[in-house]
Amino acid sequence: MKSAFRKISRVGSLTGGTKWYLSEDCLLAARRMMYAVEYRRFYLRDLEYIVVWPSRLWLWRLLIPGVLFVALGVAFWQGVNSTVGAIFGGVGLAWVATELALGPVAGSRIRTTGATVDLPLVSRTRRAQKVLAKIDAAVRTSRDPVDQPTVPSVQTNSSGTAFIADATETNGS
Numbered sequence: 001m002k003s004a005f006r007k008i009s010r011v012g013s014l015t016g017g018t019k020w021y022l023s024e025d026c027l028l029a030a031r032r033m034m035y036a037v038e039y040r041r042f043y044l045r046d047l048e049y050i051v052v053w054p055s056r057l058w059l060w061r062l063l064i065p066g067v068l069f070v071a072l073g074v075a076f077w078q079g080v081n082s083t084v085g086a087i088f089g090g091v092g093l094a095w096v097a098t099e100l101a102l103g104p105v106a107g108s109r110i111r112t113t114g115a116t117v118d119l120p121l122v123s124r125t126r127r128a129q130k131v132l133a134k135i136d137a138a139v140r141t142s143r144d145p146v147d148q149p150t151v152p153s154v155q156t157n158s159s160g161t162a163f164i165a166d167a168t169e170t171n172g173s
Contacts, residue, residue, distance in 0.1 A: 015034055017031075023138075024141070026044060042117075044138055044142040046112040047110070048112060053125070061105065062099040073086065108120060
């Protein structure tokens with residue numbers, strides 16, 4: 001028997017991570033912490049909004065290792081060996097280039113009629129629109145036609161924050 005859940009996102013961490021699954025009537029978060037798995041189910045009919053925003057700590061994640069590796073590269077270049085210094089300096093520059101290419105780290109919040117939960121939906125903000133579009137399509141199909149004017153839609157503001165908002169706010173009615 002084939003499962004009705006399909007994986008839409010995965011956010012890894014050192015101690016586990018969170019995998020997100022979508023079905024016809026719910027959004028499921030499987031959060032793994034070492035050897036234990038905690039499941040959270042969010043019914044699509046109860047979703048009020050999902051907000052994804054860029055984390056402010058992203059710049060620290062970019063700068064601290066990059067500056068540290070470049071400083072070690074300069075120190076090794078002058079004190080030990082120019083080849084070792086070039087390697088450390090190259091690693092520092094590659095770190096900064098990789099972080100800039102991947103974009104900001106994301107934070108997210110899910111609001112239902114009963115609770116507000118902060119769980120990582122995506123690891124980077126550039127992937128947020130794709131995942132939110134899948135959730136938006138599932139929400140639209142799960143709600144009956146009577147409720148269609150209040151179905152959430154994906155929006156992005158100028159700061160790159162993607163969220164699902166009430167459709168009555170977006171179409172001006």
